[in-house]
Amino acid sequence: MNSTYWSWDTFLDALPFVLQGLGYTVGLTIASYLFALLFGFVWTFLRRLPNKVFHFVVTWIMEFIRSTPPLVQLFFIYYAWPMIPGIGVTLSPFTSAVIGLGIHFSTYIGEIYRSGIESVDKGQWEASRALNFTTIDKWKKVILPQALPPTIPMLGNYFIIMFKEVPLASIIGVAGIMLMANSYGAQNWAYLEPLTIVGIIFLLLSYPSAVLIRKLEIKMNTRFDKNATIKGN
């Protein structure tokens, strides 16, 4: 089966093979996305602490993580990290990828949270204080319920963006659809069909998600028209 042109036989043969990787691809997307959602909160929280030096250091670390390619970060976590004496730990490819992609994208997601929090009118903080809320209740009852809903569409977009970055993890050995397609290609000297399959799977999963997110965005916007005040209202 040494065809260098398109063959439906190869296509049908490669399909189940590539699909074996779907669980890892989707699993890694979800796991690293959840990690990024959680870790985004950590950044946002750290940056709100009053100490100026600390604020500067955290902002700089975030900037550093964002300006370094995720690929380099994956390599670092998987290959270089275990070699650091004392704190080095050997992690599985999957765990490395969850942490690597999760931390990388958490810096963007932290930015989204921040913009959401900053969009809450100053008067809301003052009213919470005048009503004597504790800090925790202020966040729980007043600030977050207003700060988070408008960020949902942007957060959704990052889910798709991260989904599309997940094939990177094939390079440290996460057996997702990308790695499966690649190894099918190497074994059978047929790359066209398996890689086409990968493209189709991404299209089939990304496109409906994008549509869903657009719907959500419209819903969030109209929700804001109906129930919420615009600034200074």
Added chain:
Amino acid sequence: MTEPIVKFQDVHKSFGDTQVLKGINLDINSAEKVAVIGPSGSGKTTIIRMLMTLEEPTSGDIIVGGTNLWKMEKKGQMVRANEKHLREIRGDIGMVFQHFNLFPHMTILENCMTAPIHVKKEAKEEVRDRSIQMLDRVGLGDKLNNYPSQLSGGQKQRVAMARALVMRPKIMLFDEVTSALDPELVGEVLEVIRDIAKNDDMAMVLVTHEMDFALDIADKVLFLDEGVIAEQGTASQVIEHSTNERLQEFLHRFRK
């Protein structure tokens, strides 16, 4: 006579290099209604924001119910108050803002109920009854389940008052509560304040430009000018019989 419920003792406030308040001395007795008038930028808002703990004085003392608001004792020394200390005193103070600051994601009933339930840990049923009663009193008993964005400015401001009142403060602060409203909505809000002023026995501090209203309800009027209390006395003394030139000039602009 009993101790004043609020005392300002030589209170100064600067923002950066700008000195806004230059030595405020002021006594407010419990149940007293105090109107604060003065030109824009004279520091009226800053005075009540310091009392609401939204702004910290640069120097001087604010005593609320015998306790220093912004300072506390620690190992025999007076140090800057921490949040716990502020919270204890803040519970006695309520405020109504110029721009209402209602919670947009809650119905108006929820706006009223949330603080008594979560801050004062009162029983939900009792709070609900009291909130409905209070919303009835401000004329919004038929809007309980509406959201703030569905109300007019005047209605929003009346909700804001109900929300502050269900907390049963001893001191209520009003910062130009009608100045963001369309002229035809001012009356309904003043009517509610008048009702509170005449029937409730809490102390009230009102920053206002409504001189007739101040004459009607205030026991005491302060004229604030360039960071000091330039004139104070009964409403009639200050608004009708003062000879202070700056005050005359100021009043002239507000009374036709």
